[in-house]
Amino acid sequence: MSEAGEFHDFLFEVSNEIRYGILVSIRDKAKRITDLTREMDLKTPEARRHVSRLSEVGLIQRNVEGFYHITPYGEGMLVLLGEFSFMTRHRDYFQSHTLTTIPTAFLKQIGELGESIEVVNAMDFIRHTDNLLKESKEYVWLLVDQFPMNALSSIVEAIERGVQFRIIETREPILNPDIESMTSEEIKALGRTRQTPLVDQRMVDDVNVYMFLSDNRCVIAFPSSEGQYDYKGFTATDASSLNWCRELYQHNWDKAEHRRPVTPSVQVRRGPVAERGESLSQVVVVGRGRPDVDAQAVQDAVDNYDEVILKGSFNLGTSTVYINRSVVLRGEGRENDIPSTQVYKKGWTFPFFVEDHYLLVLSGEGIDVTIENIHFTDFNYTCIYNRYGNSVKIRDNRITLPTGMGRGVFYGNRADHVIGIASGGTNEGLSFTGGVLIEGNYLDFALDHSQGGFVSRRGLETDPNYRPDLENHESYCGIGILLNNNVGEVIVRGNVVKNMNSKGIFIMDNHETAEIHVERNTVISEVYGSYPYSVHIAGVGIFAQSTWIDPNTSGARVEIADNEIRCDKLNYCGIAVYGQSRYEEGASKLGECVVRDNNIHLGDGHVGVVIRKNDATQVVDNKISGKAYYGLHLWGSEDREGFDLGSNDNLIKDNDLTELEIKLPDAYSDSHVDGRMFTGSEGKAVTSHVWLNRFSKRNTIILKPDETVIDEGKSNTIVRDE
Numbered sequence: 001m002s003e004a005g006e007f008h009d010f011l012f013e014v015s016n017e018i019r020y021g022i023l024v025s026i027r028d029k030a031k032r033i034t035d036l037t038r039e040m041d042l043k044t045p046e047a048r049r050h051v052s053r054l055s056e057v058g059l060i061q062r063n064v065e066g067f068y069h070i071t072p073y074g075e076g077m078l079v080l081l082g083e084f085s086f087m088t089r090h091r092d093y094f095q096s097h098t099l100t101t102i103p104t105a106f107l108k109q110i111g112e113l114g115e116s117i118e119v120v121n122a123m124d125f126i127r128h129t130d131n132l133l134k135e136s137k138e139y140v141w142l143l144v145d146q147f148p149m150n151a152l153s154s155i156v157e158a159i160e161r162g163v164q165f166r167i168i169e170t171r172e173p174i175l176n177p178d179i180e181s182m183t184s185e186e187i188k189a190l191g192r193t194r195q196t197p198l199v200d201q202r203m204v205d206d207v208n209v210y211m212f213l214s215d216n217r218c219v220i221a222f223p224s225s226e227g228q229y230d231y232k233g234f235t236a237t238d239a240s241s242l243n244w245c246r247e248l249y250q251h252n253w254d255k256a257e258h259r260r261p262v263t264p265s266v267q268v269r270r271g272p273v274a275e276r277g278e279s280l281s282q283v284v285v286v287g288r289g290r291p292d293v294d295a296q297a298v299q300d301a302v303d304n305y306d307e308v309i310l311k312g313s314f315n316l317g318t319s320t321v322y323i324n325r326s327v328v329l330r331g332e333g334r335e336n337d338i339p340s341t342q343v344y345k346k347g348w349t350f351p352f353f354v355e356d357h358y359l360l361v362l363s364g365e366g367i368d369v370t371i372e373n374i375h376f377t378d379f380n381y382t383c384i385y386n387r388y389g390n391s392v393k394i395r396d397n398r399i400t401l402p403t404g405m406g407r408g409v410f411y412g413n414r415a416d417h418v419i420g421i422a423s424g425g426t427n428e429g430l431s432f433t434g435g436v437l438i439e440g441n442y443l444d445f446a447l448d449h450s451q452g453g454f455v456s457r458r459g460l461e462t463d464p465n466y467r468p469d470l471e472n473h474e475s476y477c478g479i480g481i482l483l484n485n486n487v488g489e490v491i492v493r494g495n496v497v498k499n500m501n502s503k504g505i506f507i508m509d510n511h512e513t514a515e516i517h518v519e520r521n522t523v524i525s526e527v528y529g530s531y532p533y534s535v536h537i538a539g540v541g542i543f544a545q546s547t548w549i550d551p552n553t554s555g556a557r558v559e560i561a562d563n564e565i566r567c568d569k570l571n572y573c574g575i576a577v578y579g580q581s582r583y584e585e586g587a588s589k590l591g592e593c594v595v596r597d598n599n600i601h602l603g604d605g606h607v608g609v610v611i612r613k614n615d616a617t618q619v620v621d622n623k624i625s626g627k628a629y630y631g632l633h634l635w636g637s638e639d640r641e642g643f644d645l646g647s648n649d650n651l652i653k654d655n656d657l658t659e660l661e662i663k664l665p666d667a668y669s670d671s672h673v674d675g676r677m678f679t680g681s682e683g684k685a686v687t688s689h690v691w692l693n694r695f696s697k698r699n700t701i702i703l704k705p706d707e708t709v710i711d712e713g714k715s716n717t718i719v720r721d722e
Contacts, residue, residue, distance in 0.1 A: 059073065098223060098225055106248050106251070129148070132217045141166040141246075142168065144167070145207050147169060161286070167200070169207075170203065202257060211249060217242075221233030282307040294315050307328045308329045310331050311331075316344065317347050318347050318357075330373050331373040340375075341374050351409075352409045362392055363388050371384060375400070380418075391434035392423065396441065407476070412471055413470050413471045421480070423483055424482070425485035436489070437493070438490075439492075445478040445480070445501075447499075478502050483506070484549075487510075487514055492516075498523075500539065507544040508544070509545075509547060511553050515556070515557050516558045521563045526568050538570060541563075545579070548578075554589070555590065563599070567601075570605075573605065573610055574605070574624065577609075579647075603626055605626060606628060611635070611650055619650070619653075620651065624656070624659075625660050629687045631657045631689040633691045648699065652702065653701075658704070662688060694712040695713065
C-alpha cells in the first residue's frame, strides 16, 4: 500500500466516533473487551470489530492476558489528533479567525489550548483581561497592537503591587492615546507605565496574536481574516495552555526590539494650591521589601501625588528617592510610639570615598515638603538631605542604625561621615526661605552599644590618649542633625538624638540672614567619641560654628536653649560655640549666639561649654553637672591674616555648677599643657570651673563665691555673685 493510502486508511479508522473513543479510553489504562463493552455501552461483537480494525492499522494491540493497550504509534497519532480536535471544536471561531500568523511549530501544537474556554463576546474578553491584571501576583506579559488604555488603572494598580510587566507593542500603534482628551491623572498613570523599571517594553512591526499572560492565567485572541482584532478568543488557567502561551510570547519577545521609555509630551496641569489640612490627591503605597519594586513605587508616588502614605516595609536597595515637588510623605500608624512604616537602604559597597549617598533628597524651587512618622532603619551616609525649596518639615520620624560602622562617605582622616538629617541649602545660596522645622524625631546610631562606635573594643578607648585611626575606619563620625547653608528660620525642637560619637546637633556655615533655634532637644551619648577633625574633644552634644568650609556663609544668629545633654563617656563636651575656621574674604564670627537654660551632664568629660574664637556669646542660666576638667572655657587664638580670632565680649552668668566635680590634674592633663587643651606651666596642669585663655578679652564672667576661675586674658570682668 502506498504512503498516501496508509494515511487515508488511518483517517478513515479514526473518523469513527466509537473507534476514536476506544483510543482515548485505553490511552491511560489497558482494558479487556468486557471493560470496553460496559464503558461504551457496546455489544461484544461490535466491540471486537472496532478493536480489530484499530489493531490492523497498528494503533492498538492485545497482550497475552487479553488486555488491549495503545501502541507508541497510536499514542503519537492520538496526540496529533488533539490539534484537529481543538480546531473542529471551535470551527465557528476559526472560520473567521486565522492561525497562519503564528509560527508553524506553534500551530502544530495548538491542541495545547484544549482546556481553554472560548470567549465569544468582546466585553467578556475585556473583563477577563481586567481580572487577569487584578489577580496577577508576579508578572504580566502583554502582546498588543496598541496600549490597552481601558486597562490603564488596573495596570498601574498591578505595578504598585510590584508586578513585573513585559509589553510588546507595534512600532506604529493603530491608535495613539488621545492625550488632549485625557485627564491629568490618566496622563500621570500612563507616564508611570512608561517610566517604571517594572515595565520592560519592546516593539515589533506587527503582532501575530493578541495576548495577556500572567503567572496564573492567559487570555488570547487571534486576528480575523482581515488581520484585525475583534477581542474574541480564549482564556485558560491550565498548565499546558499557559506553557504554550508562554513559549509563543517568548518567541515574539526574542525577536522584538527594545523601546526607549517615553513620557507623554504634554505638561500636566495641576490644580490650585491646597489649603492647610486639605489634599488634592492621595495615594497609599504598600512596601514589598523588594528594591526593584519599592524604590520606584515611592518615587512614582512623590512625583504624582500631593499626599503619599507609606504602609509596611520598603527596601530601597541602593536607590535614592528625589522629592522635587510639594508633597506630604508620611508613614501609616505607630506602635509603642514607634512608626510602623519602615524604610531602609541595603546593598552598597564600603567604603564610599568621595561619592555621596542619600536615602531622601529634597530639592525643588518653591516646594513645601513634610516628612513624618516614618522609621528609617538603615542607610548609607545621609538619611534625609534637605537641599532647597520654600519650606520643609521633618517631624516624628525615627532614624536608627545598629551601628554607624560601614555606612559613611570616607573623608580620610576626618573619618566616615554618617548623618541622620542634613538640612540647609547649596553653595549657590539656594535654601528654604520659608523655614525649616525638625521636630519630635528620634535618632540613634548605636543601637548595638557593645560596638561603642569602634571596630574592636580592646580597652584602648578608655585611655584618654587613645585616638581611633579614622583613616583606617576604626571609627566613624556620627552626626545626628546637620544644619548648614540655611538662609531663613530653622527650628530644631523636641528631638531625641542618641549615640552620636561626633556631634549630636551640628550647626555650621549658615548665612547671616539665618535664624537657628535649637530648643528642648534631648542629646545623649553612651558611646565613646571619635575625636573628629583632629581635635582633643571626643565629641560634642550641640556644636555651633560660623564658617568652617565656605567663607561666604557667616554671621547667622543661633539660640541653643532648654536642651537636655548627657554624655557619659570620656572627653566629651556639652556645648561648643566656634567662630570661623576659614581666613578669607567674607568669613566672620557668628552674628549672635545665646546658650541658655540647658542641662548638661558629663560622665567623665572635658568641658561643659566652650566658646572658641567667637564674640558676644551669652551663656546664661545653664546647669552643668557630672565630672569635667573645666566647666566653661573661653578660648581664642592669635590674629591671622587680618582676622581677629580672640574670644571677646562674651557674657557668662547665672550658670549652676554646684553639681559639677572639677577633675584634678592627672597624667593626661599634665602631658597636654599647651594653652589649648589644658592650661598650666612646667608640665603641671591646672583645672577650674572657668578658664579664659590669653586670647580672650573684655568678657564678663559672673561666678558663685566657691567657683574657681583662671583668667589669662585681658580686660576681663570677673564678678562674684554673692
